[in-house]
């Protein structure tokens with residue numbers, strides 16, 4: 001009796017087989033996605049559809065990345081989000097890498113998958129043929145040898161055994177090779193990792209800086225405003241106490257002053273709390289909170305909002321602060337007759353735009369508001385753009401990554 005096939009080998013075969021068969025499916029899908037991308041490139045009218053095709057390519061690549069990561073039990077880092085415009089897509093290195101990967105996968109994945117499935121199919125087909133040849137006079141084996149007698153049927157059976165034996169021999173190394181090449185092609189290039197690391201280190205430093213600045217601002221607000229007012233409350237209450245001992249009627253003005261100082265302290269405290277995370281955001285969400293800002297703007301303001309997913313609180317607070325700064329600037333510096341605010345999520349980023357039709361000429365270096373927004377946004381890995389030529393108009397645009 002033959003020695004039993006070790007379980008390890010069978011397991012390796014079935015794992016490799018599954019990987020290659022799934023790869024056959026995604027390899028065929030890769031052909032469709034690549035054709036779609038090409039179709040977008042050829043006629044200029046369909047060029048605006050390119051970002052959508054690139055996102056489909058990214059989704060398929062992400063599927064492959066997850067599959068490779070699962071089989072290798074490693075994390076394959078994902079590239080940054082696909083840009084929103086066709087021009088940016090064409091210039092994007094990560095999109096080009098997606099396309100290169102899909103091209104290789106369309107050919108290699110499909111061929112490797114066909115090789116993998118040919119083992120069981122060849123085995124089954126030849127066995128069926130060896131048993132049913134009298135029903136098919138023109139039957140031939142998968143290697144094209146005729147099966148018209150029982151000895152020839154024996155040959156078909158041997159062939160089936162060869163297919164069955166070759167599968168476990170060929171499939172696992174083929175799967176391993178395909179897995180490694182896919183992993184190498186899917187991993188982000190080393191330079192981009194180095195760049196990314198430098199960027200992360202810088203934004204992390206900016207985050208710490210922004211955090212420290214924010215703490216200092218809160219500490220200053222508490223110290224200069226509220227603490228001073230509370231000191232006044234204590235002083236006036238002390239005076240009231242002393243007055244009470246002598247002449248209760250003379251104590252009244254001190255109590256009233258202490259009362260008004262306590263009221264002021266409370267109002268200051270509310271303002272500080274609101275500046276940390278405006279409660280209107282928690283109560284009504286970003287879109288409505290921004291509409292509230294627009295309603296109170298002294299320059300007429302319209303707000304357009306796309307569908308917003310759940311956005312992290314820090315990002316919401318930064319976006320809200322950016323809109324508040326943009327509206328205040330438009331009212332204070334621009335002489336604009338109208339302001340437009342736009343909120344939306346595009347390509348994995350929350351994009352906030354505040355534009356006014358005023359005189360322009362905004363310069364970050366001349367004030368503290370815009371540079372504060374930039375620090376806050378950069379700390380969240382976002383970007384700030386300010387277009388404000390002399391004569392206007394002015395556009396303030398922030399974009400902050402949000403989890404998909």
Ligand SMILES: Nc1ncnc2c1ncn2[C@@H]1O[C@H](COP(=O)(O)OP(=O)(O)O)[C@@H](O)[C@H]1O
Pocket residue numbers: 325329330333334335356358359360361362363364365366367368369370371388394
């Ligand atoms: N929308 C705008 N239109 C015209 N000028 C602007 C606008 N926003 C800002 N500026 C100019 O840019 C400078 C910097 O703005 P900002 O950083 O917000 O500082 P500030 O604290 O003075 O508001 C302002 O002092 C102003 O001169």
Ligand SMILES: [Mg+2]
Pocket residue numbers: 325328329367368369370
């Ligand atoms: Mg300002």
